[in-house]
Amino acid sequence: METFLIKALQLILSLSILVLVHEFGHFLFARIFKVRVEKFYLFFDAGFALFRYKPKNSYTEYGIGWLPLGGYCKISGMIDESMDKEQMAQPPQPYEFRSKSAGKRLLIMVGGVLFNFLLALFIYSMILFTWGDKYLPLENMKMGMDYSETFQNIGFRDGDILLKADEQKLDRFGPDALRAVIEANNATVLRNGVETVIPIPDDMMQRILRDKQGFASVRIPMIIENMQNENSPAALAGLQPGDTIVSIDGMDTPTYYDVREQLQDKKSREITVGVNRRGSLQSFSFTTDTAGNMGVFVVANPTAIYPTVTVNYGFFESFPAGIRLGVNTLKGYISDMKYVFTKEGASSIGGFGAIGSLFPPVWNWQSFWMTTAFLSIILAFMNILPIPALDGGHVMFLLYEVITRRKPSDKFMEYAQIAGMVVLFGLLIYANGNDLFRFIFK
Numbered sequence: 001m002e003t004f005l006i007k008a009l010q011l012i013l014s015l016s017i018l019v020l021v022h023e024f025g026h027f028l029f030a031r032i033f034k035v036r037v038e039k040f041y042l043f044f045d046a047g048f049a050l051f052r053y054k055p056k057n058s059y060t061e062y063g064i065g066w067l068p069l070g071g072y073c074k075i076s077g078m079i080d081e082s083m084d085k086e087q088m089a090q091p092p093q094p095y096e097f098r099s100k101s102a103g104k105r106l107l108i109m110v111g112g113v114l115f116n117f118l119l120a121l122f123i124y125s126m127i128l129f130t131w132g133d134k135y136l137p138l139e140n141m142k143m144g145m146d147y148s149e150t151f152q153n154i155g156f157r158d159g160d161i162l163l164k165a166d167e168q169k170l171d172r173f174g175p176d177a178l179r180a181v182i183e184a185n186n187a188t189v190l191r192n193g194v195e196t197v198i199p200i201p202d203d204m205m206q207r208i209l210r211d212k213q214g215f216a217s218v219r220i221p222m223i224i225e226n227m228q229n230e231n232s233p234a235a236l237a238g239l240q241p242g243d244t245i246v247s248i249d250g251m252d253t254p255t256y257y258d259v260r261e262q263l264q265d266k267k268s269r270e271i272t273v274g275v276n277r278r279g280s281l282q283s284f285s286f287t288t289d290t291a292g293n294m295g296v297f298v299v300a301n302p303t304a305i306y307p308t309v310t311v312n313y314g315f316f317e318s319f320p321a322g323i324r325l326g327v328n329t330l331k332g333y334i335s336d337m338k339y340v341f342t343k344e345g346a347s348s349i350g351g352f353g354a355i356g357s358l359f360p361p362v363w364n365w366q367s368f369w370m371t372t373a374f375l376s377i378i379l380a381f382m383n384i385l386p387i388p389a390l391d392g393g394h395v396m397f398l399l400y401e402v403i404t405r406r407k408p409s410d411k412f413m414e415y416a417q418i419a420g421m422v423v424l425f426g427l428l429i430y431a432n433g434n435d436l437f438r439f440i441f442k
Helices: 002-032 085-089 101-133 175-183 206-212 231-237 256-263 313-342 343-347 352-356 366-384 391-404 409-438
Strands: 037-053 061-074 132-135 146-147 161-165 184-191 195-199 215-220 220-225 243-249 270-277 280-286 297-298 309-311
Touching: 037 215, 061 195, 101 313, 101 366, 101 391, 161 175, 161 280, 175 206, 195 256, 206 243, 206 256, 206 313, 220 231, 220 409, 231 280, 297 391, 391 409
Parallel strands: none
Antiparallel strands: 037 061, 132 309, 146 215, 161 184, 184 195, 220 243, 220 297, 243 270, 270 280
């Protein structure tokens, strides 16, 4: 329950920041061009609002709605989700959106997307300035990786060290490395000291999405970092932080996953654990609990075992580096979008549950800001899609007006807005339905 609350709080805070920045982009350009903004809300206020405030001598009401599905910036003289037909039936006023030139209206509509993208670049820059760019080079993973069954079926083996995708040298493990392998004709790995070439099928991404087993995980020994329960079976038997578990009942367990596999069939049973303690091999016997666990302890993560590389940036250096990181993230996301239109990709679409799972189970500011920057990229891209009811739909009609010098009728815009909202609500139901289905049948 605690983990759920931490993730939920991170999700709410992150989305609140992104929504406010997005709506402020519309608000700022509207005010620059002297267009009235009637309402500026975080979340939707269908029926009632949790908070509302209208400053004296201001046309704008500020507030917080109760429906956490986004935000709302109601601009005078514009057909939006409010469907304010009464206002649109009145003669156009100089302060209204519809009275401004197509160019000004276009800037007002792209303001939200622009601000979300700029926010992502700024966050990435500040992350690099504050924490630097720390990563674990693939060549430093001396035990290689454990690969999913999907990748083992095409020739990968546990312990392989990734070297290249076609002729591109792979430097670090992550989404870029996975993307490079999937899109390559061949991948080269180091296997038992020998370079081995593995052909990559054209439908590799579809196989990953279908099997839902992922790519690989870093192969590490099970080194105890600290004991969280001094009364656990392992602690009472004498295991200590820094011990490396190397065998279970005489079976070698060189990796963390080997230990977990050996314990699966040893629930409430006495076991003998072989431990490497500062170069000395020792044995400890004790009884596991009903789940087959030795006790509650933290296992050292890969970055504590293998040498990492950290690239530090000064304040001014961080901005070009942050821009590169943001642009590369956007390119990668756009590249992955083509798989959404496959059967396997459609089934992998997720809603708020999937988004919340991106956040770590413990509060970590670096991870929080990295995820927020990534979501800001996604929000910017999704909003610029040419779907009526989204910013991209309005941009599409404005570009039509600029090119043809003809403005779509208000009636057409009303129907388009309704159609777009139906599509969006359908996608929202489908995505969150996928989350629910995965939760029930996981």
